[in-house]
Amino acid sequence: MKVTFPAMGNTRIAIKALLEGLRLEVIPPPPITKKTIELGVKYSPEFACMPLKINVGNFIEAIEKGADTIVMAGGWGPCRFGYYAQVEREILKDLGYDFKMVILEAPDFKLSELFTQIRDLAENVSFLEALKAVKFAWDKLKAVEVMEKDLEYYLPRVKEKDKAESIYDYALESIDKAYSKKKIDNILAEARNAFCNLDFHGENILKIGLLGEIYTILEPAANYDIVRHLGRLNAEVCRAVYTSSWINDHLLGGILGKSNHKHIVQCAHAYLGSWVGGHGQETVGCAVDFARRGYDGIIQIGPLTCMPEIVAQSVLNRVKGEENIPCITLYFDEHAGTAGISTRLEAFVDMLGRKKEREGTKVPVEIFG
C-alpha cells in the first residue's frame, strides 16, 4: 500500500510524519506547480472552488508516481469540502486510475472514531506505536508553526529578505527529514539564532491580520504566497488560522490548552448571529478581534465562490465601518497573473502606511469600500 494525501501548505510535513509513523509507505504529493494546477483545472468542475482543483492535481501527480491509496478528509457540510472526496473519486475513476480512497470522517465527528479509522489504516502497528506516531507528528506540526511565526515576525523586520527566506526554507526541509524530537528542537534553535543575526532595518512595521478560508491561508500555492509578499513590503502578518489551534478547537474540543475560539465567536455574534459553515463566523470574529487589538488592517482571503467567506465578506462591510479598520478581500482562482494581486497588496500597504504616519487623523473608511 503506497499512501498519498492532499497537500495543504506545511501540514504535509506533519501528515507525512504521521503516516510514516504508522509504518505506511508514503508518497507525498509532489510540490504544487503550475502543472499541478493545470491538471486539476482540466479535470475538475469549472465552478468548483480552488482547493478541489489543487487536490485533483495533487492526486493525479501522486498516483503517477506510484501511489495506490489516497487518504482524504470528509465532513457533513454545509461547506462544499464535505463532498470533495466523493467528487474527486468520481473524477479520478473516470480518468481510469486504479486506487483506493480512505475517507476520514464520521457521522458526528468524534475523536474516538477518527482513531478507529486511523487504526484501520495502520493494521500492523501496536497502539503504543500509533500513539507515538501521533505525538511525533504533533511535535513536527508545532515546530513548523514556530518557523512560520518566526518568518512572519522576522521577514518584515530584516534588511536581507532573501536570507530570511532561505533560513526558513532550510529549516522546514530539515524538520521534514528529522527523526527525533531532539533534532527538531536543535533545528528550531539554530534557525532562531540565524534570524537574530540578520541585519534589522529598524523602521516602522505595519501589522496586518490575515483571515479567511483555512486552505487558502495555509497553502502558499493557493494564495500567491501572500505572507512572504507582505513581509517583503515590511508588513507583519498575523494569521487567524493555525493548524494546531484548528485541531485543538474543532477536533479535540480545546483539551490541549486554552483556546480563544469562544472569544472569537463572541466577537462575531453582534455581526453574524449564526455559524455559516467553513470559517465564515471565525473570519468575522477574528476581524473584530484584530480591530480591537489595534491592528493596522485586515486582509480576507479565500477561494473564488467560497460560500462561507462570501457571507463573511458581506458582513465585513459593516465590521470595517463600525470597528474602524481598513479591510480588503482577495479571492484566488487558477488565474495566474500575479501583477494584479501585487498591485493591490502594495496599494493597500501604502495606504495603511500613510494612515499610520498621520497618526490620529483617521483615513475615511469609504476609501476601502
Add this chain to the structure above:
Amino acid sequence: MKRVGIPQGLFYYYYYPLWKVFFTFLGAEVVKSSPTSKKTVDIGVNLAVDEACFPIKVYYGHVSDLLKKDVDYIFVPRFISIETRSYICPKFMGLPDMIKAGIKELPEIIDMTVDLSRTDKGFKQEILKTGSFFTNNKKKIKEAYNYALEEYKRFGELVRQGYTRQEAIKVWEGEEVFLSEKADLNIGVLGHGYSLYDDFISMSIVKRLRDMGAKVHLPEHIKGEDIEKEAASLPKRVFWTLGRKMVGSAFYMDKNSDIDGIIYVACFGCGPDSLIGEVIERKVKKPFMLLTVDEHTGEGGIVTRLEAFCDMLIRRRKLSESNISCYG
C-alpha cells in the same frame, strides 16, 4: 394594521403561502415586493458583494424594493436546515446579517431561525417569537401556524399537479393558469427553485420549453420517496437538501423511459450546484445539458441552446425509430 414585507426571492417560492397565511391570521397585512425586473437586479447587484450568487443579489433588490412600500417589518428568515442532518447553503444561514450589513435604513427585520437539523424544539420557540411581533396570545400564534400549515399543504398539492412553483402560487391566490396538454417532447428540468421559477433569473426557461412543444417535468412532480430512494444510491448522502432533491430527481428521470432529456439550470457562483451538477453529469446516461445563468441578460444564447437541445432530442428519436427493423 402592521404591514409585513416579504421579498419575492429565495424561499418565497417554497413557503410564501405558509408565511402569508400565518401573518394575515395574526392580523398583519402582507406586502410582496414587485416581481423581479431589470431594476430589481440592478439595485441588488449594486448592494450585494460581487462574488455573491445571482439569486442572493436579486434578493437584495427585493428587500430594497420593499423599503419604498412603507412596511413596518421585513421578513428575512434564516434557514439553517429544514430537515435532519441537512443544510441549505451557508448564504441562507447568514442572510439576515448580510441584509443588515448591506442595506441602510431598514425597518425592523423579523429574522426567524429555522434549524431542524437536530430537533424541532427550538423551532417552536422561533414560531412564538415571530408571532410575538403581532400578538402576545400564544394560543393564537399556534392556531395561526396550524392554519398556515393546512394552506401550505394545499399549496404542496397544487405544485404536484404539473405547475411550476410560481404558477402554483398564482393558482393558490385564485388566478387561473392554463397548462397546455399537447406535448411532443418530455424534458426534465432541474434547478434551485428560487432561480428556476423566477422568470427573470432563469429567463423563463420553463415557458420557453413549453412554447417549443415540450412537456416540462420538474422535481416537484416526482414523489418525495422516489427522489430519496434514487438519491440514496450515491455512496455518500448529499447534505444539501435541495441538492439531494436534484440528484434524486435526475436519477429518477434518467430511469423513467418517458423523459427524453434533462436540463439542469445552475447559477453562476452557486456552491452546491458546482459539485451536484458534476455528480449528475457523470452518472446520467440520457441527453443532459447544464445551463449556467447569471446577471447578464442576453437571451439569445439561452434560446439557441434550448432550441438546439430540443432539435437534437427530436433527431435522436427519429434515428432510434428508424433503427427498428421494418420486418417486425
